[in-house]
Each structure stands twice: as structure tokens, then as C-alpha cells.
Amino acid sequence: MMRAAEEYNRAREIAGVPKRHTHDIFDLEYCDEYGEKHCGFPRLQEWKKDLLWSSFANWRENDRESFRDDYRDDSQLVREGLRSQGWLASHKDDDGHEEERLPN
Numbered sequence: 476m477m478r479a480a481e482e483y484n485r486a487r488e489i490a491g492v493p494k495r496h497t498h499d500i501f502d503l504e505y506c507d508e509y510g511e512k513h514c515g516f517p518r519l520q521e522w523k524k525d526l527l528w529s530s531f532a533n534w535r536e537n538d539r540e541s542f543r544d545d546y547r548d549d550s551q552l553v554r555e556g557l558r559s560q561g562w563l564a565s566h567k568d569d570d571g572h573e574e575e576r577l578p579n
Contacts, residue, residue, distance in 0.1 A: 520559075
């Protein structure tokens with residue numbers, strides 16, 4: 476474990492990453508590579524990364540004390556993700572137009 480930490484720190488030093496960024500947990504590319512190489516996890520899809528970053532930006536821009544993820548987020552990014560996973564329910568409105576709704 477100690478050797479792995481030393482190798483990681485050495486690699487970041489060679490790459491020119493300042494020591495103050497040692498605990499940067501939002502290096503999603505590193506997480507993807509590590510998970511794929513050592514654990515057999517699939518890489519995170521781009522829309523999921525975008526959703527994570529938008530959530531982080533929302534947290535940073537708004538009051539951090541009262542921040543909560545809202546599963547009813549109706550942004551286009553969330554809709555794309557839900558649509559790609561087949562989680563949006565189609566529903567016809569009163570005029571007969573089909574619309575997508577988030578699940579209840």
C-alpha cells in the first residue's frame with residue numbers, strides 16, 4: 476500500500492502536478508483508468524461525468540449548507556441520461572402530444 480502511494484506521488488511529480496493537488500478527488504480520468512485496470516470496472520459514460528460536474532458546480536455556486544440533489548432535476552443533461560437508460564416514461568398530454576416525464 477505504501478509503495479503504491481509512493482509510486483502515485485512520484486508519477487504526479489513527474490507529470491508536473493503541484494503537491495497541493497495531491498488530494499484532488501475529481502480527477503475522473505484517473506478514476507476511470509484505475510477502476511478499469513485494477514477492478515475491471517467500465518469507464519464512466521461522458522453524460523454521467525457531465526452530470527457530476529454540473530452537480531458540483533451547482534453545489535459550489537449555491538448555498539453549501541442547504542444543497543441537496545434533486546432527482547426531479549429537469550435539465551436537458553438529466554433528460555439525456557435518463558433517456559439513454561430508458562428511464563423516461565412517455566405520456567400523452569390532453570392535446571394528444573407525446574411528452575416525456577420523469578418517473579414519480
